[in-house]
Amino acid sequence: MEYRRLRLFLALAEELHFRRAAERCGVTPSVLSDQIRRLEDELGGALFARSTRAVALTPLGTAFRVEAGAALRRLEEATLTARHFVAGAERALRVAMTTAFGFSPATTGLARFRDVHPAVKLFVREMGTVDAQDALGREELDLALLHPPLDRVDLSLSPLGVEPLDALYRADLYSVPNNPALADVLAHPLIWYPYSRAPRVTTRFLALASAAGRAPDIAAEAESSLAAIAMAAAGLGIALVPRSFSQIEAPGCVLRPLAGGPLYLERAVAVRTRDEADPVLNTLVDCLRDAFGVSADAAKAPPEAATNPPPAPQSAYAPSAPQSAG
Numbered sequence: 001m002e003y004r005r006l007r008l009f010l011a012l013a014e015e016l017h018f019r020r021a022a023e024r025c026g027v028t029p030s031v032l033s034d035q036i037r038r039l040e041d042e043l044g045g046a047l048f049a050r051s052t053r054a055v056a057l058t059p060l061g062t063a064f065r066v067e068a069g070a071a072l073r074r075l076e077e078a079t080l081t082a083r084h085f086v087a088g089a090e091r092a093l094r095v096a097m098t099t100a101f102g103f104s105p106a107t108t109g110l111a112r113f114r115d116v117h118p119a120v121k122l123f124v125r126e127m128g129t130v131d132a133q134d135a136l137g138r139e140e141l142d143l144a145l146l147h148p149p150l151d152r153v154d155l156s157l158s159p160l161g162v163e164p165l166d167a168l169y170r171a172d173l174y175s176v177p178n179n180p181a182l183a184d185v186l187a188h189p190l191i192w193y194p195y196s197r198a199p200r201v202t203t204r205f206l207a208l209a210s211a212a213g214r215a216p217d218i219a220a221e222a223e224s225s226l227a228a229i230a231m232a233a234a235g236l237g238i239a240l241v242p243r244s245f246s247q248i249e250a251p252g253c254v255l256r257p258l259a260g261g262p263l264y265l266e267r268a269v270a271v272r273t274r275d276e277a278d279p280v281l282n283t284l285v286d287c288l289r290d291a292f293g294v295s296a297d298a299a300k301a302p303p304e305a306a307t308n309p310p311p312a313p314q315s316a317y318a319p320s321a322p323q324s325a326g
Contacts, residue, residue, distance in 0.1 A: 003072075003075060004035070005035050005036075005038065005039045006068050006071065006072050007025065007072065008021070008025055008027070008032055008035050008036065008039075009036060009039055009047065009064075009065075009068060010065065010068060010069060010072060011024050011025050012032065012036060012048065012055070013047075013057060013061065013065045016054070016055045016056065016057075017055060018032055018033060018055065036048065043060070043064065045058070045060045046058050046060065046061070047060060047061035047064060048061055073277075077277065077279050078279075080278075080279055091117075091119070091120045091121070091280065092120065092121040092122070092123060093120060093121070093122055093123070093142045093143060093280070093281065093284060094123045094125075094140065094141045094142045094143075095110070095122060095123065095124045095125070095141070095142065095143050095144070095145070095284075096124070096125050096126070096127035096131075096132045096135065096141050096143075096144045096145070096146075097124065097125075097126065097127070097132075097144070097145035097146070098126070098127065098128055098129055098132070098145065098146055098147060099126055099224040099225050099226060100147070100163065100225055100242045100244075100265055100267075101145045101267070102126075102225075102226070102244075102245075103242075103244040103245055103247050103248070104163065104242075104244045104267070104292075105291040105292050105293075106145055106288060106291065106292075108291040109284075109287045109288035109289075109290065109291030109292070110122060110124065110284075110287070110288075112287040112290065112291060113283060113284045113287040113288075116283055116287065117280060117283065120280060126224075127141075127144070128146075128196070128197050129146040129147045129150070129197075129198075129199075130151075130196060130197075130199070132144035132146050132270075133146065133150045133151065133152050133155060133270065134152075136152070136155055136270060136271070136272055137152055137154060137155070137272075139272075142271065142275070142281060143269060143270070143271050143281060143284060143285070144269070144270045144271075145160075145267070145268075145269055145270075145288070146267075146268060146270055147198070147200060147201070147265050147266050147267060147268070148200070148266045148268050149200060149266075150270065154272060154273055154274075155270045155271065155272060155273060156270065156271055156272070156273045156276050157268045157269070157270050158268060158269045158270075158285055158288075158289060158294075159266070159267070159268050159294065160267040160268055160269060160288065160289065160292040160294055161267055161292055161293075161294060162264040162265060162266050162267060163242045163243055163244060163264060163265045163267060164242075164243050164257065164258070164261040164263065164264045165201070165240040165241060165242060165243070165258070165263040165264060165265065166240070166241060166242075166243050166246070166255050166256060166257050166258065167180055167185050167238050167239075167240060167255070167256045167257075167258060168228075168229060168232045168238065168239045168240070168241050168245075168250065168253055168254070168255050168256075169188070169232055169237075169238040169239070169253060169254065169256075170232065170233070170235045170252050170253055171252060171253065171254045172252060173235050174188050174238060176188070176238070176256060177256075178256065179256070179257070179259050180256050180258060180259065181258065181259045181260075182208055182209070182212060182258055182259075182262050182263070183212040183213075183214060185238055185240070185258065186209055186212060186214040186216055186217075187214070188217070188237065188238050189217050189218075189219035189220075189236070189237035189238065190216050190217060190218055190219060190237050190238055190239075190240070191218075191219065191220045191221075191222055191228045191231045191232055191236055191237045191238065191239040191240075192205070192216070192218050192220075192221060192222070192228075192240070193221060193222055193223070193224075193228070194221055194223065197223065197224075198265075200266070201263060201264070201265055204262075204263065205240075205263055208262050208263070217237075219236055219237040220236045220237055222239070225241045225242055225245055226245075226248075228240075228241055229241060229245060229248055229250050229253075230250075232250060232253055233250040233251060233252065233253055240258075240263060241255075242265060243257070267292070269285055269288050269289075271285065
């Protein structure tokens with residue numbers, strides 16, 4: 001069955017008018033009529049009921065339209081994928097991620113994508129959630145790894161789970177239980193982030209602090225998790241950092257999960273809704289989901305808080321002496 005006949009059939013099925021469908025496809029009405037007749041001969045039945053005043057789909061035409069449309073979309077996607085492979089170096093994807101993704105499985109997902117599309121260039125930059133969603137809207141990015149919820153409604157999200165925030169502090173300066181509650185941490189000076197960098201988790205943090213009856217003592221603000229770690233190592237306060245940052249060594253510091261995992265970052269990959277059919281971009285999204293261990297079905301659901309956050313990994317931080325429970 002010829003691709004051209006499918007395209008002509010679908011145009012006529014939408015227009016239900018031979019002249020308009022022919023103009024839309026760039027052919028004459030006689031050519032369109034001939035191709036439709038050949039297609040009907042191939043299928044063994046009439047696709048359209050024709051009269052001097054109207055054109056209508058027959059039951060066969062209605063059924064065939066559904067399958068023909070799906071087949072044509074798959075063929076177009078396959079063609080686009082092949083062209084991207086051939087174009088190779090001509091294709092580039094602009095990716096942004098927040099600092100919190102720096103030691104997450106995101107880099108594994110990017111590496112898997114490069115194995116599938118070695119000729120596609122990746123340009124990766126660090127950017128906060130607010131700036132990244134706006135850059136997507138301005139078409140300055142193709143994909144962003146960020147933290148929902150978002151303000152824009154023209155973006156499509158695939159959830160990547162959540163990551164708890166753990167307490168990082170100098171063991172020689174702060175006495176904190178080995179399994180601290182948030183209230184234990186709130187008893188000390190804290191290193192936190194500007195609201196514009198982490199609006200959702202900041203709102204939750206302040207609500208939890210209020211519920212605990214403690215006003216947080218923000219001794220310093222850090223623009224990134226890396227900056228927060230450096231400040232904690234300098235003794236400026238207790239930092240709350242993504243659990244994956246346990247891979248970074250900070251002399252004299254320990255990392256403690258908060259009891260119950262009350263603070264966490266929601267994670268998601270975002271693309272423009274109108275780009276969801278891009279097969280190469282879809283491959284990158286799939287590679288990222290696989291790296292984070294998120295199934296396609298789970299990725300269709302909105303991001304939600306984790307009831308049971310992932311367990312704390314083996315940390316590069318180790319206390320120099322047993323910690324007091326006081």
